[in-house]
Amino acid sequence: MALLSLPLILGVAAVAAASEAIPPPEPTRTPFPSRTPVPAPSVTPTFLPTRTPTPTATPTPTASPTRPVAYTDWAREKFGPPWQVDCEDEQTWNGYKQGSWARDFCVPGLITYEAAWYESPQDFYGLMSSYAQGVMEAQMNYREIPDGKYLDGVALMSCADIGKTVWLRRPGEGWEGPFVAVDCSQLGHTYYHMVGMGLAVEVGYRTTLLWGARVLQRVDVHIGAGRPGAWDGPRLADWWVTNALEWELPK
Numbered sequence: 001m002a003l004l005s006l007p008l009i010l011g012v013a014a015v016a017a018a019s020e021a022i023p024p025p026e027p028t029r030t031p032f033p034s035r036t037p038v039p040a041p042s043v044t045p046t047f048l049p050t051r052t053p054t055p056t057a058t059p060t061p062t063a064s065p066t067r068p069v070a071y072t073d074w075a076r077e078k079f080g081p082p083w084q085v086d087c088e089d090e091q092t093w094n095g096y097k098q099g100s101w102a103r104d105f106c107v108p109g110l111i112t113y114e115a116a117w118y119e120s121p122q123d124f125y126g127l128m129s130s131y132a133q134g135v136m137e138a139q140m141n142y143r144e145i146p147d148g149k150y151l152d153g154v155a156l157m158s159c160a161d162i163g164k165t166v167w168l169r170r171p172g173e174g175w176e177g178p179f180v181a182v183d184c185s186q187l188g189h190t191y192y193h194m195v196g197m198g199l200a201v202e203v204g205y206r207t208t209l210l211w212g213a214r215v216l217q218r219v220d221v222h223i224g225a226g227r228p229g230a231w232d233g234p235r236l237a238d239w240w241v242t243n244a245l246e247w248e249l250p251k
Contacts, residue, residue, distance in 0.1 A: 071102070071103055071105045071192075071195075071196035071197065072196075073105070073106065073108070073195055073196070074195065075195045075237075075241045075245075076108050076195075078241075079241045079242075079245055080108050080109075081094075081108050081109040081247040082247070083109065083250075085106070085108040085109065087106035087107075087108075092109075092110060093109055093110050093248070093250045094108075094109055094250075095107060095108045095109055098189070098192045098196070102192055102196065103196075105192050105196045107188075107191045107192055108191075109247050109248070110188075110247070110248040111187065111190060111191055111245065111246060111247060111248060112246040112247070112248050113187065114244075114246060115190065115244050115245050115246045116158070116159060116184075116185065116186075116187045116190045117158060117159045117160050118158050118160060118240075118243075118244040119158070119160055120156065120157070120158045120160070120161050120223060120236075121233060121234065121236075121239060122222065122223050122224060122233075123220070123221065123222050123223075123228070123231050123232065123233030124200060124220075124221050124233040124234055124235070124236040124239060125200060125218055125219065125220045125221060125233050125234075125235060125236065126198050126199055126200025126201070126218070126219070126221075126235055126236040126237060127197055127198045127199045127200060127215070127216070127217060127218070127219075128168075128199075128200065128201050128202070128203060128215065128216040128218075128219040129197070129199060129202050129203075129214070129215050130202060130203050130204070130205065130207070130208045130214045130215065131155070131202055131203070131204050131205060132205065133205040134205070135204070135205070136152065136153045136154075136155075136182070136183070136203070136204025136205060136206070137153075137204065137205075137206075139153055139155075139182040139183045140153045140180075140182050142182075143162070143163070143180075143182045145180055145182060149180075150165075150177075150178050150179055150180040151176065151177055151178060151179055151207070152179055152203065152204045152206045152207045153179065153180055153181070153182040153183070153204050154166050154168070154179045154180070154181055154182070154183075154201050154202065154203055154204070154207075155181065155182070155183035155184060155185070155201065155202040156181045156183075156184055156200075156201060156221075156223075157184060157185045157190065157193055157194065157199065157200070157236065157240070158184060158185075158244075159184035159185075161181045161184065161223060162181050162182060162183070162184055163180070163181060163182075164180070164181050164223050165177070165178045165179070165180060165223070165224060165225050166178065166179040166180065166181055166201070166221060166222070166223055167179070167221070167222040167223075167224070167227060167228055168201065168203070168219055168220070168221060168222075169219065169220040169222075169231075170211065170216060170219055171216070171218060175222070175227050175228060177227070178225075179203075179207075181223075183202070185199075191245075194236070194237045194240045194241065194245075195237060195241065198235070198236075198237045199236075199237075200219060200221055200236045200237075201219055201221050220233065221233070221236075
C-alpha cells in the first residue's frame with residue numbers, strides 16, 4: 001500500500017473542503033423595473049365670472065314738510081283800510097298776523113264791532129268747516145237748547161244770528177235741518193274767516209259723522225224757521241266786504 005505524502009493529503013483535504021463550502025450559485029433574479037411616478041394631473045381652476053355688484057339704491061331724500069299755501073287777501077286792495085298795513089310790528093291797529101293755525105294770515109287792521117255783529121242775508125253760501133268733538137255740544141248746553149229740538153248746533157259768522165233756525169244744503173243733496181245757531185266768529189277772527197277762508201258756517205261733530213265730511217268747499221245756508229223753497233243767495237264773503245266791513249280808526 002502506497003503511502004500519500006503529507007502535502008498531497010492536505011491538498012486533497014483542502015479541495016474537498018472547498019468543494020463542500022461553496023453552495024451552488026442561485027440564478028440571478030432580474031430586478032423589477034422602478035415604477036416611474038405618474039404625476040397627478042393638475043386641476044385647472046375654473047374661474048367664475050365676477051358678479052357685477054348691484055348698485056346701492058340712492059335713497060330718495062325725504063321731502064321737507066311744506067306748509068299749506070297762505071291764504072290770499074283778495075279784498076285788501078279795494079276794501080282795505082286807509083293806512084299802511086304792517087303785520088310785522090307790535091301794533092294791531094295797522095295789521096296783525098292771525099297765527100300759525102291760520103297760516104300766518106295778515107289781518108290788515110281792527111274792524112268795528114258792527115262789522116262782526118251785522119244782520120246776515122237770509123240766504124248765502126260759502127265754505128263749511130267743523131268743530132272738534134264736544135265743542136258744539138258745550139255751546140248748545142250753554143245756550144240751554146233742549147235735546148231733540150234741532151238736528152245739531154252751528155256757528156254762523158255774525159253774532160247777531162245766534163238763536164236763529166238754520167237750514168243747510170250740501171252739493172247734490174236736499175235741505176237738511178233744522179239746525180240752531182249757537183256760536184259766531186270772534187271779532188278778531190272775522191276778517192280772516194271771511195276773506196281768508198270764505199267761511200259761511202261751522203257744524204258740530206255730530207254732523208261731521210252724519211255727513212262723513214269735516215270740510216266742504218260749498219254749503220248753501222238759509223236762515224228761517226221753515227224749510228226754504230226758492231233760493232238765490234250770494235257768496236257770504238263777497239256780500240260782507242261790500243255791505244258790512246268797517247275799519248276801526250286809531251284814536
